[in-house]
Amino acid sequence: MNKIKLDDSQLVSQYIKGNELAFEKLVNRHKNKIFTKIYLIVKDRYVAEDLLQETFIKAVNTIKAGKYNEEGKFLPWIMRIANNMAIDHFRKEKRYPTIVMEDGSPLLNNIKFAEEPFETDQERKETHKLIRKLVKELPESQKQVLIMRHYMKMSFQEIADATGVSINTALGRMRYALINMKKKMDKLNVAYDKNLYPG
CATH class of the missing domain: 1.10.10.10 (Winged helix-like DNA-binding domain superfamily/Winged helix DNA-binding domain)
Incomplete structure (x- = not known):
């Protein structure tokens, strides 16, 4: 018997009602796209895999706390979480080199x-x-x-x-x-x- 393919919002609704399998389907449906987005930013496969896990954990916590209200737009919502996770990772790494202006010159005086x-x-x-x-x-x-x-x-x-x-x-x-x-x-x-x- 053919199962009807549920869209993201239906899967989120089922997950909220206690169907754990529904979230697993969402993960399998979108993990490659989310991983690619994170990898584009961090350029490190292992870091990207860790951040992918963290993204899904944060998504689960947000949904379980009843704070998910993205009008069924699950993918853009979780992509934003992934994006913020990747940027936060860099903030924590404290990589702050000189900021360069449009003409290629440093924003600050270049002192040795x-x-x-x-x-x-x-x-x-x-x-x-x-x-x-x-x-x-x-x-x-x-x-x-x-x-x-x-x-x-x-x-x-x-x-x-x-x-x-x-x-x-x-x-x-x-x-x-x-x-x-x-x-x-x-x-x-x-x-x-x-x-x-x-x-």
Whole structure:
């Protein structure tokens, strides 16, 4: 006897009613797509597999807590969870290299810290801490592109694929992120090369 194929929202409803098998079907249906999205960001198979597990655990916890209300759009919802998991992984890894402006120049003055005394090293840490804070204050879409581009070294094509937008949108978000970062740094009087960005 042929079974009727249930859509995602029906499977979620069944899972909420206690059918554990329904969630297993959702996992099998979407795990490859979700894994690919995570792998595109982290570029490490083992990390991606761990984050895939964490994504499904978070999805289960959210559904069981009664907080799932995505109007049946299960895949975009779980993709967002996966995306955030991958980005959080990088934040925890604290990979914060120099942010580069559109013309290829660094946002901050490029000082050779290795030859400088401890105080300068301390200042550098403080400045990097400040930059992390400013990045966190950016609108979510700009923050995402900035992190993917500069901290994860992703191409704009990869960013577009991972976030589900066009390359032009990804480029636009990046541009606004850099403009906002520059404004914030001007406001706080953080040193960057004024010759490269005349007011």
